[in-house]
Amino acid sequence: MNVTARDxxxxxxxRSALIAASDEIIRESGVEGFSLxxxxxxxxxxxGAPKHHFGSMVGLLTEVAISAYAExxxxxxxxxxxxxxxxxxxxxxxxxxxxxxLDNPGHFRLICRKDLVxxxxxxxxxxxxxxxxxxxxxxxxxYGSAFPPEPGxxxxxxxxxxxxxxxxxxxxxIEDKFSFVLRSDDPEAELLGTLxxxxxxxxxxx
Numbered sequence: 001m002n003v004t005a006r007d008x009x010x011x012x013x014x015r016s017a018l019i020a021a022s023d024e025i026i027r028e029s030g031v032e033g034f035s036l037x038x039x040x041x042x043x044x045x046x047x048g049a050p051k052h053h054f055g056s057m058v059g060l061l062t063e064v065a066i067s068a069y070a071e072x073x074x075x076x077x078x079x080x081x082x083x084x085x086x087x088x089x090x091x092x093x094x095x096x097x098x099x100x101x102l103d104n105p106g107h108f109r110l111i112c113r114k115d116l117v118x119x120x121x122x123x124x125x126x127x128x129x130x131x132x133x134x135x136x137x138x139x140x141x142x143y144g145s146a147f148p149p150e151p152g153x154x155x156x157x158x159x160x161x162x163x164x165x166x167x168x169x170x171x172x173x174i175e176d177k178f179s180f181v182l183r184s185d186d187p188e189a190e191l192l193g194t195l196x197x198x199x200x201x202x203x204x205x206x
Contacts, residue, residue: 014043014045014049014053015053015054015063017043017044017045018039018040018043018045018049018050018053018054018060019060019063019064019067020043021038021039021040021042021043022034022039022060022061022063022064023064023067023107024042025038025039025042026064026106026107026110027104027106027107028106029106030105030106030109031061031106031109031110031113031116034057034061036050036051036057036060039060057116058115058116058117058118059118061110061116061117062116062117062118062121062124064107064110065107065110065111065116065117065124065127066121066123066124066127068104068107068108068110068111069111069124069127069128069130069131070127070130070131071100071104071107072097072100072111072131073127073130073131075096075097075099075100075103076093076096076097076100076131076132076134076135077134078096079092079093079095079096080092081093081134081138085206086138086141086142086204087142087204087205087206088206089134089138090135090138090139090142090162090200090203090204091197091200091201091204093134093135093138093166094135094165094166094169094196094200095192095196095197095200097135097166097167097170098166098169098170098173098191098192098196099192100170101170101171101173101174102170102173102174102188102191102192105174108170108171108174109174112171132163135162135163135166136159136162136163139158139159139162139163140156140159142158142162142204143156143158143159143162145158145159147159162203162204165203169196169199173191178191178195181195182195
């Protein structure tokens with residue numbers, strides 16, 4: 001989405017314009033291409049406006065990360081897992097997670113950056129929870145555990161392993177780490193259509 005420069009903003013509009021401009025930069029150039037000055041330029045505001053309204057680069061990028069989790073939640077919600085057995089739900093949600101990373105590599109890398117995202121922001125944890133609850137609950141059901149666990153109990157290691165599995169596959173996918181086994185002219189299609197289903201079926205078989 002292109003951000004239209006304007007001379008004057010209400011407070012909320014200025015914040016939204018800067019978030020939208022930052023989102024656009026991350027989508028085009030990744031975290032490496034981001035700067036507060038460029039975000040301000042695209043939003044049509046003074047170079048000092050981002051720090052004034054968000055406190056720092058981390059403050060602004062945290063808002064982008066929260067929006068990224070909302071988009072991840074949309075991908076997972078569109079996995080159409082209704083009436084599927086639990087193993088198929090895990091595979092469907094895992095595929096949606098990897099697809100999100102491939103479609104949004106800049107945003108996926110951003111949400112992994114603890115140095116650029118304030119995980120103590122009051123809206124951050126709810127955004128993560130909203131995005132991941134369906135997958136985590138499916139993993140809990142698959143491993144015969146409760147989530148959240150009873151007070152004093154640890155999260156079942158199977159749940160932690162399940163989240164680690166899809167996150168690791170997604171990270172390897174956007175870093176082209178599967179090139180040693182992908183042989184077609186369309187490696188992404190091969191990954192999503194052949195390799196990923198076989199890997200997920202290995203973890204959560206039919």
